[in-house]
Every structure is written in structure tokens, then in C-alpha cells.
Amino acid sequence: MIRAHTVEQVRAAEDDLLARLPEGALMQRAAAGLGYAVLDLLGSAYGRRVLLLVGSGDNGGDALYAGVLLARRGVQVEAWLLSDTAHSGGVAALRAAGGRVVPAPGAEADAQRPSRDRFDLVVDGIVGIGGRPGLRPEAVAALARVAGTPVVAVDTPSGVDVDTGRVDGPHVTADLTVTFGTHKACHLLDPAARACGAVQLVDIGLGFRGSQARTSTTEFSGPIEALQAADVAALLPRPAPDAHKYTRGVVGVRAGSAAYPGAALLSVAGAASGLAGMVRYDGDPAAADLVRAAHPEVVGPGRVQAWVVGSGSDAGAEDAVRRSVADGVPMVVDADALAFAGTTRGRPAVLTPHAGELARMLDVERADVEARWLEHARLAARRYDAVVLLKGRHSVVARPDGRARVTTTGTPWLATAGAGDVLGGLVGALLAAGLDPFDAASVGSWLHGAAATLAAQRGPIVAGDVAAALPAVVAALVGP
Ligand SMILES: NC(=O)C1=CN([C@@H]2O[C@H](COP(=O)(O)OP(=O)(O)OC[C@H]3O[C@@H](n4cnc5c(N)ncnc54)[C@H](O)[C@@H]3O)[C@@H](O)[C@H]2O)[C@@H](O)CC1
Numbered sequence: 001m002i003r004a005h006t007v008e009q010v011r012a013a014e015d016d017l018l019a020r021l022p023e024g025a026l027m028q029r030a031a032a033g034l035g036y037a038v039l040d041l042l043g044s045a046y047g048r049r050v051l052l053l054v055g056s057g058d059n060g061g062d063a064l065y066a067g068v069l070l071a072r073r074g075v076q077v078e079a080w081l082l083s084d085t086a087h088s089g090g091v092a093a094l095r096a097a098g099g100r101v102v103p104a105p106g107a108e109a110d111a112q113r114p115s116r117d118r119f120d121l122v123v124d125g126i127v128g129i130g131g132r133p134g135l136r137p138e139a140v141a142a143l144a145r146v147a148g149t150p151v152v153a154v155d156t157p158s159g160v161d162v163d164t165g166r167v168d169g170p171h172v173t174a175d176l177t178v179t180f181g182t183h184k185a186c187h188l189l190d191p192a193a194r195a196c197g198a199v200q201l202v203d204i205g206l207g208f209r210g211s212q213a214r215t216s217t218t219e220f221s222g223p224i225e226a227l228q229a230a231d232v233a234a235l236l237p238r239p240a241p242d243a244h245k246y247t248r249g250v251v252g253v254r255a256g257s258a259a260y261p262g263a264a265l266l267s268v269a270g271a272a273s274g275l276a277g278m279v280r281y282d283g284d285p286a287a288a289d290l291v292r293a294a295h296p297e298v299v300g301p302g303r304v305q306a307w308v309v310g311s312g313s314d315a316g317a318e319d320a321v322r323r324s325v326a327d328g329v330p331m332v333v334d335a336d337a338l339a340f341a342g343t344t345r346g347r348p349a350v351l352t353p354h355a356g357e358l359a360r361m362l363d364v365e366r367a368d369v370e371a372r373w374l375e376h377a378r379l380a381a382r383r384y385d386a387v388v389l390l391k392g393r394h395s396v397v398a399r400p401d402g403r404a405r406v407t408t409t410g411t412p413w414l415a416t417a418g419a420g421d422v423l424g425g426l427v428g429a430l431l432a433a434g435l436d437p438f439d440a441a442s443v444g445s446w447l448h449g450a451a452a453t454l455a456a457q458r459g460p461i462v463a464g465d466v467a468a469a470l471p472a473v474v475a476a477l478v479g480p
């Protein structure tokens with residue numbers, strides 16, 4: 001499990017460790033991890049040209065000492081200091097290792113112009129966890145001079161809001177972010193996560209004790225996690241040796257309509273992933289004929305352990321929600337049914353809006369949701385007293401108490417019509433199999449993204465391909 005920690009928590013953990021280590025040891029660990037990551041990306045050292053953008057703090061210090069490691073291996077390293085108080089030990093060490101140091105803008109810098117504007121790679125050591133969101137003009141100007149060059153961000157892409165994943169104003173967009181000790185929220189949550197590129201964690205020995213909530217300071221707070229393959233494997237329902245179809249759980253689908261029969265098929269395809277014992281379809285008769293033709297194992301209405309409601313339900317959504325709520329079993333509320341999500345209060349439920357649907361549910365603009373994914377998912381979870389799975393590039397699953405998980409599997413090819421219907425069915429199957437709404441939503445979202453990535457290896461995908469790839473993803477996790 002990846003757990004993001006706040007800046008405050010990182011500082012506290014760092015204090016514990018600093019007290020036990022010789023001065024500078026922690027920075028050397030970080031810089032070594034960073035330096036080797038840069039070497040990996042460069043593929044070779046001798047004669048390659050790397051630019052360090054160095055701010056006033058320890059983030060710049062990490063960049064400078066990584067530059068020392070690179071210079072010793074034959075990389076031509078140049079550092080542009082963006083402040084006249086850059087890490088002095090790091091500056092001296094880089095000079096001693098043969099690196100070129102260009103002072104901060106001013107009289108001295110005018111006398112010593114940067115050697116060139118062409119580099120193989122830029123290391124962003126402008127600011128890390130000590131940075132305020134946004135960039136100062138000198139940083140913006142320096143980045144503009146090397147636009148188009150691959151960027152490795154030190155700890156965080158400078159300019160993003162580390163603890164919320166928000167992006168207000170100019171920021172670095174990296175190809176790789178090398179972070180230290182633990183992930184931070186900005187590595188998981190969009191839009192900041194998009195600015196990170198790939199994220200590599202370097203272990204520097206930081207330890208985190210006690211509850212994460214301990215040091216939380218905002219009203220809507222709580223741990224932020226990202227499931228990994230092993231976590232999903234551990235949570236996946238598997239048939240007991242003496243299982244029969246009813247003990248494995250029955251999932252019911254109330255989706256699709258005469259106008260949208262395809263939604264019934266796709267919702268059922270997600271539910272019929274094999275993770276529950278049986279699938280029932282209870283919807284439009286014409287859609288039911290199509291469902292039976294495509295999925296002969298699907299049966300008609302009856303008792304279920306979870307309902308999936310709303311994908312393509314059209315005018316039937318309100319009635320489908322009402323009848324499902326009356327059953328008292330956990331439910332997935334998707335698409336057309338989200339307009340009636342208020343009536344599920346007090347029942348275990350997973351609401352699965354995309355950003356536009358969540359904006360309507362909260363009466364805000366879609367752009368607001370897309371600027372602050374976590375905050376809006378948490379707000380909706382609390383307001384609707386349900387688990388909210390806010391779908392997007394990095395989907396966010398939030399509980400009413402603020403705990404949240406971010407899905408990092410997936411591919412942009414998944415942005416295809418009907419993909420959400422498959423997801424709803426899959427989450428319903430996991431609910432029916434006995435997972436609680438938070439686990440069902442986050443495990444389902446992880447599997448859905450992984451299945452899309454697998455299917456997309458053969459080329460562009462449609463929603464049905466995602467459902468078809470689910471068994472192979474499950475097999476890779478838990479074996480046949
Ligand atoms: N905390 C830890 O556990 C470790 C931290 N290390 C490094 O230290 C970094 C944190 O260092 P610092 O606390 O010195 O903080 P930073 O280096 O992130 O920023 C320091 C200073 O930058 C200036 N600043 C703030 N916002 C700015 C902006 N938007 N534009 C330009 N300048 C701005 C401020 O004067 C601030 O004090 C981490 O991100 C990491 O790279 C590592 O060396 C090792 C371990």
C-alpha cells in the first residue's frame with residue numbers, strides 16, 4: 001500500500017532521524033537516489049549535459065549533491081542558482097567536482113552567462129516540500145529557456161501544492177519525480193500528479209509512527225492511500241473450498257433501457273467478471289433479451305446481495321433506485337441514478353460519478369471538481385453519507401470520514417463510452433461478494449484500470465474489451 005504523508009508528518013519523521021544521523025547524511029541519501037535515477041534515465045554518463053535548477057532550500061541541495069555524483073561520472077553539469085542563498089555546501093562540492101555554477105541573476109551572473117541553453121536533461125531543484133504553490137519569475141524564465149528538455153523533479157514538481165494536489169499558477173511539469181521517504185498527496189492526486197510524470201520513491205530511512213490522522217490540520221482530512229497489486233490480491237474475494245453460487249454472492253443489475261440497451265450489456269459484463277456467484281438482470285425486457293443472448297448465465301429478478309443501478313437507466317432510474325433502496329442491500333449508484341443518490345442515505349452505497357456528474361451533485365462547476373479532486377470527492381462522501389468513487393485519470397475513492405484511496409492503474413484509452421458501466425457492474429460484484437463499499441470501490445477501480453491497460457496492449461479499446469480482460473488481471477494477481 002502506498003500511503004501519502006503530509007509535509008508536517010515528513011518534517012516530524014525527518015527530525016526523529018536527523019537526531020540519530022551525522023549531519024548531511026539524509027541529504028546524501030536523497031542525492032544518491034536522485035543521482036542514480038538521473039543516470040538511469042540518461043542511459044550513459046560521459047559527455048551528457050545536465051542542468052540543475054537550484055532554489056534556496058534543501059531541495060536545491062539535493063540537486064547539487066546529485067550533480068556532484070553525475071559530474072564524477074563524466075556528466076557535464078551546470079547549475080543555475082535561482083537565489084543567492086543556494087545551499088553553500090552543495091555549491092562548493094559541485095564546483096570541486098568540476099561542475100559549472102552560474103550565480104543567481106544579478107551583477108555576477110551577467111558576467112558569467114549560462115554556457116548554453118541545450119541540455120539532455122533538467123533537474124528541478126527549485127523547491128520541494130518547503131515551497132509555496134506557484135513559481136517566481138526567475139524560475140519561470142529559466143524553465144522557458146530549456147522548454148522541451150526532459151525534466152526530473154526533485155521530491156515534487158516545483159510549484160504544485162504538495163499536500164492537496166492542487167495546481168495554482170506556474171509549475172514544473174516533469175517526466176520523472178524522484179521523491180524521498182514517502183509519497184506525498186501531490187504524487188497521487190490530479191492535477192498535480194499529472195505534473196509528476198513517473199514517480200520513483202527513494203528509501204532514506206524515514207519512519208512513520210502512529211496514526212496519519214494525528215497531525216491532520218484541515219477539516220476534510222484523513223489518510224490518502226493507493227492500493228498496489230499485493231493489496232488488491234489480498235482483498236479479492238475467492239471462492240471457499242465448499243462455496244456454492246449463493247455463498248459467493250449474487251449481484252443484481254438494474255441498468256439499461258429501451259433507449260440505452262448497451263448500458264445493460266456493459267453493466268452486466270462488468271458484473272459477470274466471475275467475482276460473484278451469480279448475476280441477475282432486472283430491467284427493460286428488450287435489453288433483457290440482449291443480455292441473455294450475450295450472457296446465457298445471467299438470470300432474472302430475485303434476491304441479491306448487491307444492486308447496480310443507473311447506467312443508461314434513463315427515465316427508469318428513480319424507480320430502480322427506490323426499489324433497490326427498499327431491498328436494504330449495498331448498492332452501486334451510477335449515471336442517471338445519481339440524481340436520486342440522496343435517497344440512499346443510511347444504506348451502504350458506492351456512488352460512481354465522473355467530474356461532470358459530481359459537479360451537478362454538489363452544484364458546483366466541473367472545472368472546480370477537476371481542480372480539486374480529493375476535496376470534492378470527500379465533500380460528496382460526507383454530504384451523501386456514502387462512498388464516492390470520483391472517476392477520472394486518477395480516480396478518487398472517498399469515505400464520509402475523509403479516508404481516501406487514489407487509483408493509479410489505467411490508461412487514457414479507458415476514456416471510452418461505456419467504460420463506466422463496466423466499472424459499476426464490477427464494483428457491484430465485489431459488494432455482492434462481501435467487500436465493504438470502500439474496498440469494493442477501490443479494488444474495482446484498480447482492476448478496471450489494470451484491465452484497460454492490459455487490453456490496450458493490443459491497440460485501442462472499447463468498453464467490452466475492459467470487461468473481457470478482467471479475468472486475466474485477476475489470474476495474474478491470485479493465480480488460476
Ligand atoms: N524533509 C526531509 O525528510 C528531507 C528533505 N530533503 C529535501 O529538502 C527539501 C525541503 O527543503 P526545504 O525545507 O529547505 O524547502 P525547499 O527547498 O522546498 O524550499 C525552501 C525555500 O524556498 C523558498 N520558496 C518557497 N516557495 C517558493 C517558490 N514558490 N518559489 C521560489 N522559492 C520559494 C522559501 O524561501 C523556502 O524557505 C525536500 O523537498 C527534499 O528535497 C532531503 O534532502 C532529505 C530528507
Ligand SMILES: Nc1ncnc2c1ncn2[C@@H]1O[C@H](COP(=O)(O)OP(=O)(O)O)[C@@H](O)[C@H]1O
Nearest residue numbers: 354391392393411412414415417418419420421
Ligand atoms: N484520461 C483518463 N485516463 C484514464 N482513465 C480515464 C481517463 N478518463 C476517464 N477514465 C476512466 O474511464 C471511465 C469512464 O467512465 P464514464 O465517464 O462513466 O464513461 P461512460 O459514462 O461512457 O461509461 C472511468 O472509469 C474513468 O476513471
Ligand SMILES: [K+]
Nearest residue numbers: 124127154156
Ligand atoms: K522540485
